[in-house]
Amino acid sequence: MGDEIAGYFPWHADWWRAHASMPPTLILRCGIGGCGNRVGEVKTDGDDVVVLIYHRFGDRTVPFTPRVTEESLGFSPGTVLREANTGETLTERQDRKFEELDAETIRYVDVNTRVAKRYNAKPVAMPIEVLGHIVCPDSRHGIVDLPDPDSTIADIRKLLTSPMVGHASKRPYVIFRDNPVE
Structure with a gap:
């Protein structure tokens, strides 16, 4: 996970890259209805606590x-619009885009809706203080806001200071435990 990491601010991605060889302290898991999908990681060097949230969509x-x-x-009628830089016409551009859409389409649900393949965007490194959502690859969950981000962050911070959790412990942390969202 080198250059394909985005950062909330650029230094967060740089921090994550600089600590790439350090295993994560916590592995974040979804937890909705018992879902065990991995949704992110937390690393700390003792000073900074940085979260890497995956953006894997089902x-x-x-x-x-x-x-x-x-x-x-x-x-x-008869007007032909062209892309200024490439000279591509509107029709050519749409043909290309629709070929891309067809390539990612699994099936059509009805004439106005289709089911598309999974999509993986860049994971985002951010300070733990701004953690407010997760992205679960289970298509029933998707992007889910944390019901109480402040208490989740406080719980993670408390866990990070616990003597039971050392640096690079890879301990699982389930985001939605007592409050399943469905």
Whole structure:
């Protein structure tokens, strides 16, 4: 996980890269309805506590995007719009985009909705103080806001100061334990 890490601020990604060889102190797991999916990691060097939140999305249900034409955009018939830098026409661009959409489509639910393949975006390194959501790859969960971020953060900090948890312990921490979200 080198350059493909984003940071809340650039130094967070740099910190994570600098500590890449250090195993995580905590492994964050979803916990919704007993879900054990890994959703992030926490590392600390004794001074800084940085969280890496994964952005792995499960199968996604997405709306169908209709094609547009120059005429539907209000231009007179016969007008051809082109990308200034590439010279690609609106029709060529849409053909390319729809081929990409078709390649990631698993199935159509109805004429206006399709199910798309899983998607992995860059994980984001951030200070623990701004942890407010998780992204579970289980498509039933997806992006989930923490019900009480302050108490979750306080619980993680308390755990990090516990003598039972040393640096690089890889101890699992389940985000949603007593308060399942469904």
